[in-house]
Amino acid sequence: MHLQKCVSFFILKMIRLCMKRVESVNILEIQDLTKKFGDFIAVDHMSLSVAEGEIFGFLGSNGAGKSTTIHMITGLLRKNKGTIIVLGKNSEKSATFIKRNIGMVPQELAIYEDLTAYENVHFFAGLYGMRGKKLHERTVEALKFVGLEGKEKIYPRNFSGGMKRRLNIACAIAHRPKLIIMDEPTVGIDPQSRKYILDSVRKLNAMGCTIIYTSHYMEEVEEICTRIAIIDHGKIIAEGTKEQLKSLITDSKLIVVDVKSPEAVDLAAIQAIQGVSNVQLDDQTIQIHTELGVNNLNHLIAHFIQNGIEIRSLDEREPNLETVFLTLTGRNLRDA
Amino acid sequence: MNMLRIARKETKQHLRDVRTFVFMVAFPILLMLVLGTALSNAFNPDAQFTREDIHVLYTGPVKSEIMKSFGEFAKGTANSGIHLKQGVDKRESLKQLKQDHVDGYVEVSDQGLHLYVKERSGVGNSMLQGILSAFADRYHTALTIAKTVPDRMKEIMAASSKHDYIADRAILPERQPDSISYYAIVMTTMITMYAAMAASSLFMEERILHTASRLLIAPVHKYEIFIGKIAGSLVINGICIAAVVLFSSVVFDANWGQHPGWLALLLLTEIIFAISFGLGIGFITKTPATAGAILMIVLQVMSFFGGAYFKIENPEGIMKILTQLSPLTWENNAILKMAYADDLSALLPAMYMNIGFAIVFMALSITIFRKREGL
Ligand SMILES: Nc1ncnc2c1ncn2[C@@H]1O[C@H](COP(=O)(O)OP(=O)(O)OP(=O)(O)O)[C@@H](O)[C@H]1O
Ligand SMILES: [Mg+2]
Numbered sequence: 069m070h071l072q073k074c075v076s077f078f079i080l081k082m083i084r085l086c087m088k089r090v091e092s093v094n095i096l097e098i099q100d101l102t103k104k105f106g107d108f109i110a111v112d113h114m115s116l117s118v119a120e121g122e123i124f125g126f127l128g129s130n131g132a133g134k135s136t137t138i139h140m141i142t143g144l145l146r147k148n149k150g151t152i153i154v155l156g157k158n159s160e161k162s163a164t165f166i167k168r169n170i171g172m173v174p175q176e177l178a179i180y181e182d183l184t185a186y187e188n189v190h191f192f193a194g195l196y197g198m199r200g201k202k203l204h205e206r207t208v209e210a211l212k213f214v215g216l217e218g219k220e221k222i223y224p225r226n227f228s229g230g231m232k233r234r235l236n237i238a239c240a241i242a243h244r245p246k247l248i249i250m251d252e253p254t255v256g257i258d259p260q261s262r263k264y265i266l267d268s269v270r271k272l273n274a275m276g277c278t279i280i281y282t283s284h285y286m287e288e289v290e291e292i293c294t295r296i297a298i299i300d301h302g303k304i305i306a307e308g309t310k311e312q313l314k315s316l317i318t319d320s321k322l323i324v325v326d327v328k329s330p331e332a333v334d335l336a337a338i339q340a341i342q343g344v345s346n347v348q349l350d351d352q353t354i355q356i357h358t359e360l361g362v363n364n365l366n367h368l369i370a371h372f373i374q375n376g377i378e379i380r381s382l383d384e385r386e387p388n389l390e391t392v393f394l395t396l397t398g399r400n401l402r403d404a
Numbered sequence: 405m406n407m408l409r410i411a412r413k414e415t416k417q418h419l420r421d422v423r424t425f426v427f428m429v430a431f432p433i434l435l436m437l438v439l440g441t442a443l444s445n446a447f448n449p450d451a452q453f454t455r456e457d458i459h460v461l462y463t464g465p466v467k468s469e470i471m472k473s474f475g476e477f478a479k480g481t482a483n484s485g486i487h488l489k490q491g492v493d494k495r496e497s498l499k500q501l502k503q504d505h506v507d508g509y510v511e512v513s514d515q516g517l518h519l520y521v522k523e524r525s526g527v528g529n530s531m532l533q534g535i536l537s538a539f540a541d542r543y544h545t546a547l548t549i550a551k552t553v554p555d556r557m558k559e560i561m562a563a564s565s566k567h568d569y570i571a572d573r574a575i576l577p578e579r580q581p582d583s584i585s586y587y588a589i590v591m592t593t594m595i596t597m598y599a600a601m602a603a604s605s606l607f608m609e610e611r612i613l614h615t616a617s618r619l620l621i622a623p624v625h626k627y628e629i630f631i632g633k634i635a636g637s638l639v640i641n642g643i644c645i646a647a648v649v650l651f652s653s654v655v656f657d658a659n660w661g662q663h664p665g666w667l668a669l670l671l672l673t674e675i676i677f678a679i680s681f682g683l684g685i686g687f688i689t690k691t692p693a694t695a696g697a698i699l700m701i702v703l704q705v706m707s708f709f710g711g712a713y714f715k716i717e718n719p720e721g722i723m724k725i726l727t728q729l730s731p732l733t734w735e736n737n738a739i740l741k742m743a744y745a746d747d748l749s750a751l752l753p754a755m756y757m758n759i760g761f762a763i764v765f766m767a768l769s770i771t772i773f774r775k776r777e778g779l
Pocket of ligand 1: 105108110128129130131132133134135136137175
């Protein structure tokens with residue numbers, strides 16, 4: 069009886085120990101990472117960690133340093149300073165081990181137009197040490213995963229933009245990496261392909277992959293990411309779940325005005341109204357960011373009426389990631 | 405393993421590229437055909453012989469019967485366009501022939517006539533031979549009638565019935581290629597050098613396609629990429645050049661000589677030289693367009709002075725230096741000597757030159773490749 073108790077206690081302890089280890093595993097840890105191009109500091113003492121199983125969003129305007137960071141993690145660029153630890157191994161000592169376990173979907177399409185879809189995936193996956201039947205199976209699997217089954221023998225030059233993007237992803241996942249880094253995988257594609265890609269990101273994650281997802285599209289990041297880092301001028305300026313990020317913005321709200329002729333609206337004049345921090349024309353609606361606690365709704369409505377602009381609807385919204393980004397960086401994400 | 409995989413990918417891509425074949429195979433074959441037939445006159449000395457008079461020197465034992473008769477005969481041939489003039493002596497006459505002052509030299513002796521010409525074949529030579537045979541026949545007939553030297557008679561008769569009563573011998577040691585064979589050789593060595601063009605964008609191309617990133621983030625050593633790509637390029641150029649050589653020898657009947665092994669080795673070293681040259685230029689320039697422009701100029705000049713467009717004969721002064729500076733002159737001479745004089749002496753120097761240049765440009769490329777982040 070005593071022995072049984074002892075054994076079960078021991079087993080329990082072991083399980084707890086294992087659980088603890090699993091919990092604490094960070095698939096990626098970056099400390100003090102710095103990259104300079106001449107005098108220009110592209111990545112500025114960045115520190116960050118991504119836990120296993122996350123879909124980690126990397127948000128930043130053009131030139132923020134997202135790609136540069138990713139390239140240092142994948143070993144494409146040399147860092148000037150700092151440490152990168154992937155799966156518990158230091159990038160300087162275990163470069164090959166790390167390379168084997170990472171898949172990167174580059175920001176630019178990186179495929180051979182004169183090799184078929186199958187040959188593209190087969191070639192790149194082959195570089196990870198697979199061959200023969202296994203390589204063939206993984207190739208077929210990856211193509212199927214991104215919805216290109218039946219298109220194996222087609223040359224990418226005959227693909228649509230969305231299909232090329234999907235092939236770009238297939239080339240990065242066939243070797244079943246533990247960490248997949250996607251650098252703006254949905255740039256310039258149709259909504260259907262985008263949905264396909266977002267679904268496959270979720271599917272990959274469900275299969276156990278950790279994903280770092282870079283995008284300009286706020287909605288995408290909001291939709292799929294479990295945690296988000298906002299990066300600006302090579303620094304992380306905010307980090308957390310989307311709720312955490314939104315809670316940072318307690319002093320601002322968004323008023324969306326749908327008007328009949330938005331092009332007739334004088335944005336500068338609205339900006340001048342008391343309490344307004346930012347005005348934008350977005351998708352035929354006027355988006356007005358205004359300070360919380362300043363009741364300027366009357367002034368705003370009066371402005372539209374005085375200028376003879378017909379208001380279709382007016383909506384006060386919760387701050388979204390766009391607002392967060394705007395407030396933190398002072399810039400709009402997409403056209404900064 | 406990765407090296408092989410990359411080489412295979414490279415070969416596959418180039419095999420699928422129609423431009424490879426148009427440029428490396430169809431283009432040189434077409435040029436051989438066009439230049440080989442259009443410029444064939446330049447290679448045919450007969451063209452001059454038929455238009456101009458033929459001047460021939462002769463010498464022989466002054467007092468002899470045959471010499472007297474030949475002198476008489478010589479006077480009569482002038483209006484047929486063949487001018488036979490007595491020379492000082494054999495040595496002087498041969499010198500004149502070598503320096504192209506005359507078209508032939510006939511040594512008259514009791515044994516018969518001995519004709520020396522610069523080249524064995526050609527319409528002009530046939531004419532000379534015909535006229536000399538005519539003399540021989542007449543002289544022999546005259547002798548038969550006179551019966552002055554009865555025992556010698558038989559000999560002369562026997563000899564004259566055969567055409568080789570007039571022995572002819574070309575004094576140039578080498579045979580000369582016909583124009584199609586000439587162009588087959590020079591076009592092949594030229595297009596081999598053009599392998600530099602594709603090589604110059606070998607790595608740039610991966611950068612432009614962004615596939616360089618994919619290759620570099622894979623667990624593959626940078627050198628595996630470097631060697632793999634070059635090996636692929638070597639294979640594809642080897643196939644193209646072999647196709648050109650085979651085609652020209654089978655279809656155009658071009659003469660490539662009797663040493664296929666040496667020929668293959670020479671062309672292989674030339675491909676290596678061309679690839680390294682292209683790589684080097686590719687690495688020191690920023691865009692494929694710049695590299696292409698530089699290479700185009702260098703290769704054109706090299707081809708011109710290497711005799712790719714027309715044969716540069718007996719160059720002098722600066723021209724001689726420029727032709728000697730063109731690596732293609734070296735390659736072409738090596739092959740021409742091998743094919744037409746069975747002389748292998750120019751092969752090794754040409755190969756050493758190829759390897760030497762290859763090492764220089766390869767070292768340059770590797771130095772830059774090592775320093776560079778990425779490909
Ligand atoms: N090789 C380089 N040499 C010099 N500057 C560079 C180089 N690569 C990137 N930069 C600069 O570093 C900064 C960060 O670039 P990076 O590509 O990381 O931005 P990003 O966040 O990925 O932007 P985007 O959304 O446009 O892709 C930019 O200002 C860029 O101009
Ligand atoms: Mg980027």
